[in-house]
Amino acid sequence: MASFYGQNIKISIFGQSHSDAIGVVVDGLSAGFKIDFDQLRAFMLRRAPGRNEYSTKRREEDALEFLSGLDNGVACGAPLCAVIRNSDTRSADYDKLRNIPRPGHADYTAHIKYGGHNDIRGGGHFSGRLTAPLCVAGGICLQMLARQGIEIAAHIQSIADIEDVAFDPVIISAKDLRAAKTAEFPVISAESGMKMRQAIENARRDGDSLGGVIECAAIGLPAGLGEPMFDGVENRVAQIVFGIPAVKGIEFGNGFISARLRGSENNDAFYVEDGAVKTRTNNHGGVLGGITSGMPVIFRAAIKPTPSIALEQESVNLPEMADAKLTISGRHDPCIVPRAVPCIEAAAAIAIADMMIREL
Numbered sequence: 001m002a003s004f005y006g007q008n009i010k011i012s013i014f015g016q017s018h019s020d021a022i023g024v025v026v027d028g029l030s031a032g033f034k035i036d037f038d039q040l041r042a043f044m045l046r047r048a049p050g051r052n053e054y055s056t057k058r059r060e061e062d063a064l065e066f067l068s069g070l071d072n073g074v075a076c077g078a079p080l081c082a083v084i085r086n087s088d089t090r091s092a093d094y095d096k097l098r099n100i101p102r103p104g105h106a107d108y109t110a111h112i113k114y115g116g117h118n119d120i121r122g123g124g125h126f127s128g129r130l131t132a133p134l135c136v137a138g139g140i141c142l143q144m145l146a147r148q149g150i151e152i153a154a155h156i157q158s159i160a161d162i163e164d165v166a167f168d169p170v171i172i173s174a175k176d177l178r179a180a181k182t183a184e185f186p187v188i189s190a191e192s193g194m195k196m197r198q199a200i201e202n203a204r205r206d207g208d209s210l211g212g213v214i215e216c217a218a219i220g221l222p223a224g225l226g227e228p229m230f231d232g233v234e235n236r237v238a239q240i241v242f243g244i245p246a247v248k249g250i251e252f253g254n255g256f257i258s259a260r261l262r263g264s265e266n267n268d269a270f271y272v273e274d275g276a277v278k279t280r281t282n283n284h285g286g287v288l289g290g291i292t293s294g295m296p297v298i299f300r301a302a303i304k305p306t307p308s309i310a311l312e313q314e315s316v317n318l319p320e321m322a323d324a325k326l327t328i329s330g331r332h333d334p335c336i337v338p339r340a341v342p343c344i345e346a347a348a349a350i351a352i353a354d355m356m357i358r359e360l
Contacts, residue, residue, distance in 0.1 A: 026082075135343060151174045231350075
């Protein structure tokens with residue numbers, strides 16, 4: 001069971017939801033880079049559980065312990081290792097899941113893959129808990145990119161059928177992105193946010209859950225970043241974004257809408273402004289042929305509803321190979337989308353920083 005990503009900045013994520021600790025090893029950070037720990041902690045808190053009414057009641061402080069890679073808070077060139085201790089675990093909630101897999105989870109496929117030896121407590125290594133160390137690496141990469149004038153931020157585009165205002169795909173300012181990051185509920189329209197929160201509460205009361213879509217933008221990227229075919233910007237970003245549990249789809253620019261358009265509608269006209277080539281629209285989402293065009297990179301990720309719900313569901317008893325009913329106890333998010341927003345930012349930052357280092 002390996003969880004590695006990267007070619008220049010390489011990350012390895014380890015641990016399980018209810019193991020003593022989870023963590024990440026980051027290799028390839030430039031020696032001399034100074035981490036802003038206050039900024040990193042603030043970023044981590046956006047993902048942390050138990051902070052509001054629309055997340056799980058499991059409360060983890062997500063305090064970071066750096067075991068290597070730093071000297072007085074500065075990257076020293078050695079692999080950076082950070083761990084986060086798990087403290088608020090209730091493993092007994094998962095005892096019956098050893099034999100009866102949860103619908104929508106990796107319980108069954110992991111059971112087959114690892115011969116029943118997988119850790120089912122809290123989902124083990126397949127848990128969204130593992131996005132905490134992803135955010136450690138991503139939070140550091142966000143700082144690295146910001147110092148090069150590159151800003152990344154995401155917001156909830158939709159929950160169920162409730163839509164937020166979309167980013168302007170042509171004109172996005174760093175101020176716009178910072179506003180999305182600092183919002184208590186990560187939306188652009190406060191009115192849409194109120195409707196979303198009420199929908200989440202309604203689902204929670206029904207013992208059910210909701211999914212949604214997260215839109216992410218990166219600005220300040222130079223034209224020419226990325227490779228054709230297998231190493232394009234879309235490829236690299238999609239690979240790590242799909243490492244976030246609950247992500248079921250991704251699109252760049254117009255994405256699937258482009259399949260319903262004519263070329264004359266979907267093409268972006270080029271023009272020159274202040275000595276730079278730009279496009280009047282940004283249906284391509286800032287990427288052409290796997291390579292950045294210099295326009296904002298825009299993508300959206302679809303997040304499925306949290307599969308752990310209080311309603312009774314149909315499953316199977318694996319030792320008996322018989323149908324079974326399952327009612328899931330424990331503490332779970334009625335909607336994982338709000339807490340997934342910084343995870344999407346982290347994933348994008350790691351992918352882009354990895355590609356940027358190769359270009360420098």
